[in-house]
Amino acid sequence: MSELHVEELSADTIVAANSLTLKPGQEEFIAPTTYAVEMVVADPQKTWQRVVLDGDDVVAFVRAYFDPDATSEHLRAALWRINVDADTQGRGAGRFAVDAVIAEARKRGYDRLTVVYEAGELGPEAFFRRVGFTPVDETEYGEVVAEITL
Template sequence: MPGMSSSLRLKKITPDDVEAACSLRVRPDQEGLVAPVARSLAEAYAQPETAWPRLVFDGERLVGFVMAFFDVRFDPDDPKDVPRSGLWRLNIAAGEQGRGYGRFAVEAVCEEIRRRGQTRVTTTWAPGEHGPGEFYRRLGFRLTGETSGDQVVGELDLAALRAR
């Protein structure tokens, strides 16, 4: 991918990173489509058993934020209740988009979900002209027909992804 570096990494957020994380901004036309990082960090703080927030770095440069969720509340004895884990938030800095950082972050979330023994990744997105729908479809997400508020729900089958 153009602009991709071998020094891409996810980093757990520490108190030293909070100010830089909260200053990360997406493009102005995307601001109404994804919550700011500060809100995501507040949600992660309130749901530590579910949320998995990470910063995306290229070398020492902060380029994005990603947060996964892991469903720890499902009932394994209920066949209708299946665990759902996935991508909760993705914010790539305005000047860093189109360089593969989003793909890297989503793939890292997929690996973490696979490591935890699950085979499906779920995410939601705001449909529309400036929304990320095409980005998620290129990664293999398929619409489920469900909605969550005003967002559509997409799902990625990790077994099918591995078979490609």
């Protein structure tokens, strides 16, 4: 990873973002039920979607949601999705994406960032812990709620 940078998701990058591959077993952890339910009422103006590029190559996609009036406190400033291409995992693109979301959350005046995920052997928990998230709660669907204090 030599030239990582973040760009807004656009017509030029969406195909590459949708073509990111996962390691075997990771697909079952893509979208927790909590986020699927919330997306029905999500305001597109509050959705922050970016791609991480290494030079000209899209290597990751990240979506966050910022809504100070969200009915669920753990969805007010939340990392909703992070996909890092299978061949790129473990090389810093995921941490770079999380850092970009943290910077955006701070810019918007939030004092914490949350993530909701399903626990499991091949799931994202180890990654989220490595980048600083700490489990603090559980959703009504049994998913883990973790946060970073900003």
